[in-house]
Amino acid sequence: MKPPRYYLWVLGFLAFLGIAFGPVVSPVSAAQSTTAQTPTTKATLVFAQDGIAPGAKTVSGALVLELEPSWKTYWRSPGEVGIPPRFDWQGSENLKVARHLWPAPDRFTAFGIENFGYETRVVFPIEFTLDAPGEPARIALNLDLLVCSDVCIPEKLSLDHELHLGNELDPASAEVISAALATIPSEETPSTVSSVRAFIDADQTELIVSLTGTQPFDEVDLFPEFGEGFAFGKPDLRLNRNGTALWARFPINTVSESAASLTLTTTDGNHGAFTLQPVRVPSAPEPPFNPAGEANGFGKVVWFALVAVLGGLILNVMPCVLPVLAIKVSSLMTSGGKDRAQIRAGLIATTFGIMLFMWLLAGVLIALKSVGISVGWGIQFQNPTFLIVLITLLVAFVGNLFGFFEISLPTGLQTSMSRAGGQSHLGDVFTGFFAAMLATPCSAPFLGTAVAFALAGSNTDIAVVFTALGLGLALPYLTLALKPGLATALPKPGPWMVWVRIAMGVLLLGTVAWLAWVMIGVAGPMATAATLIIAAVIVGLLSSARSYGRIPALLTIPVLALGLFLATSLAPSGPDPVGEEVASSNWVVFERSAIPRHVSRGHVVVVDVTADWCVTCKANKALVLDREPVKSALQADRIVAMQADWTRPNDAIARYLKANNRFGIPFNAVYGPGAPEGIILPEVLSTQSILDAIEAAKPIDLRARLKDLAEP
Structure with missing residues (x-):
């Protein structure tokens, strides 16, 4: 709770008296306690008067802290790390209450995290209210302090001072108190600031504030407070061309259920320091210019695109290569006996399938990012619905490789294409699409760097980088397309293909087992069991289509819908429990x-x-x-x-x-x-x-x- 404004007037008046009448007062005794000292910190209590005037109800004073170079201590809201100083006045005599004020803090980094506090020297003005006005008092302070440099050390300092009867003013101490009062943020909005607005998104991931002034902002900094347990990261501060409009975005690093009223302390060279509650608005204030930041330079985008190509290429040999390799080999098995033009067309179609998936993924990520949802590489595997569809498709693919059923285009479409002399490459497109989808749970050198650059940048950056990533993943296909003779080196179709199909089916069956294990962690064992049963039923329906026509195949759609409903209903809906x-x-x-x-x-x-x-x-x-x-x-x-x-x-x-x-x-x-x-x-x-x-x-x-x- 902040002290009333009259407190500042009282302290200021007493400090003025100390300065104005300093030359005529007796310098017999300094109005300060003895100094408590540790290897990192010195602490002293100072008083504007070295005595209690007749009938006086209050005494003004201050705590002076001096820190060794590179050591820091903390503000009342220290940030994500740190503990604010704790003042304990037990042991005092004739003291009703002691209220201290907090000087405006500085921003510094400790342990890689933004924090608010003080370094070198800080003075806390204090008002002491007496139990018995006009009577002697003993002021005793036990101070708990956390000071940090390369390491943090909890300090305990004890200070003690006797205030006897008297009316002697100490000019040096009064000047210290007066200077300290000037560092206390005002509780009133300066006349030079016309509006202060704030917005916090529903998920409490970021705070956006805007300030408008009649004078330019100069060396401005902002320190938000939203209750104990909330910590804000380094802000993105932006000014318009003449410096009179300020926009800031703070990431909210930690949240708490003990949210309080949002307050904002502002320090500025032209407007001074002030603390207030901004006006909460329902939508985020617009920045003075593009909220995504200035566009990355062309050279920088090209560089990260090349990094993405290299990351996509390396992705081909990462631990997830087995299921992807199975699909690649399956797509080439039927190339024996084909001419080079057909092989090249199939490989290009597979490349297009890879690119199609990457473009769709980039589009989804752009859409999610635009509405404020956290995005990332591979996060679709956190979604039970995605896993259900993926497992079902893989089980169907395994059934096809084992010969339970064959996938073919409708007869009418086959006849039309035959008359036109064409050949379908939809299977090749699907192969590339599926291969790229299965590659996303993997990471690789250079991949994380390129994806981080894209998702932290503009929509154009995302599109360019994911296109380059797809090209890198598709490079083996493109290489074969340029040299189709490599593919024709495979033996012509024959009995060996049956054993290769079975081997590929076993590899994909291993992938199904892995995805089922993943789904247990995401959706639970019941939902996973329901998914596997539904997938098996779908394979059974597709295999029975040989004997009973199209009806069993058409039934796969409602069965899959039923599986999605059952599996998602059985999946846990609460927050993610710690494993x-x-x-x-x-x-x-x-x-x-x-x-x-x-x-x-x-x-x-x-x-x-x-x-x-x-x-x-x-x-x-x-x-x-x-x-x-x-x-x-x-x-x-x-x-x-x-x-x-x-x-x-x-x-x-x-x-x-x-x-x-x-x-x-x-x-x-x-x-x-x-x-x-x-x-x-x-x-x-x-x-x-x-x-x-x-x-x-x-x-x-x-x-x-x-x-x-x-x-x-």
Whole structure:
């Protein structure tokens, strides 16, 4: 609760008296306590008067904190990491209440996170109200303070001062108090600011504010407060051409159920410092220019497009290659005996299928992003409906490879194409489309960088990068299209094709088993069982079409609709629970706000963002994280292994990824006193990369650091 405005007038008046009559007062005793000191901090209580005047009800004073270079302490709303100073006046005598004011804070980064607080020197003005007016008092303060540099240290300082009867003013202390009052933000909107508006989206992912002034804003900064537990990231601040319109967007990094009234503290060279409650508006204020930011330069877009091509090419040899390879081989099996023109046309059609999927995916991501929904690479695997359709299609494809039924075009269409001398390449298009769809749970070197650039940029960036990504994924097909003789080297159709089809069917059956395991984590075992049963029924209907005509085949549509209804009804609808597997293993559950707390205690935190549907994540786990020597390193003393399971949608994990400019997984980072902002690891982990990051993040020698500070 903020003190009333008359308090500022009282403190200011007393401080003025101290300055105005300073030359005639006796300098016999300084109106201040003894100094409490630690290797990082000095603390002193000062008073405008070194005594209690007859009948006086209040005494004005201040707490002066002086911090060693590079050390900082925190504001009342410290941000995502940090603790505000705590004032404990127990032990005081003849003190009814002590109210302190908060100077305007500065913005600084601690452990890679935006925080608000003070460095070097800060003075808190204080009004002391006496129990018995005009009587002596004893002021005792026990101060709990968190100070941070490369590490954080909780400090406890005790201060004590006796106020006897008297009316002596201390000019030096009064001047300190007067200067401190000038740093307190006003509670009234300056006459030079005409409007302050704010908007928070329904999902509480971002805060957007706008201010309009009659004078330009100069060296402006904003500090929002929305209740305990809310933390805001670094703002995107923008001004119009003459500087009189300010627009800011804050990512909301952590949320809490204890939301309070939104307040905004503004510091500015022309308008001063002021704290107020902005007007909440139903829609986001428009920025002075394009909210997506200035367009990326042509050269930058071309560079990331080339990175995307390379990432898409490497994607062909990532752990998800087996199901994709099965489809590729299946598409080439029938090439024996065909001429080169037919083979080339089929391969180009397959390339088009890959590009078609990438364009559709880019369009969906653009649409979702435009309405404020979090987007990312592979997040469609968090959707039970997508998994149901995918599993059903794969089971049908397996049935086709095993010879239970054959997929063919309607007779009329086949006859028309035959008369026209044409040949259908719809199967090739479907092959490419399906191959690209199955590739999305994988990540690869360069892929995460390109996708992050695209999703953080404009709609054009998304379209260009995903087109380049599709070209990279389709490069093997394009290569064969340029050299169709490579495909004609396969033997002509014969009995060998049956065994190849069976082998491909077994590979895809393994993919079905993996997707079923993924779906258990996303939708639960009941929904997964219902999906597999429905898929088997559909295969049975398609296979019976040989004997009973088109009716069984037509029944597959209502059966699939029934399966979608049953599976989605059986899927859990609540928020994503933290995985029991994580809690029972050597990993602890991901909690973003706990990272800086661990780092401030000298711990090293290893973060692994994973999901059941992420093939690359599972490869990292099996080949690196669960093997020696990394496994032992993660179990070592003062090492915290923290795992975030993104199998199902989770807003906290999505915010964490977005704060690190990542829109897909795997994502691994190592934090520690030696690397408070985090060391981001490559998508494909290696033993050495993790061990090197842990070593680099380890704490410095704190005792040696404090010894250096203590030396004169």
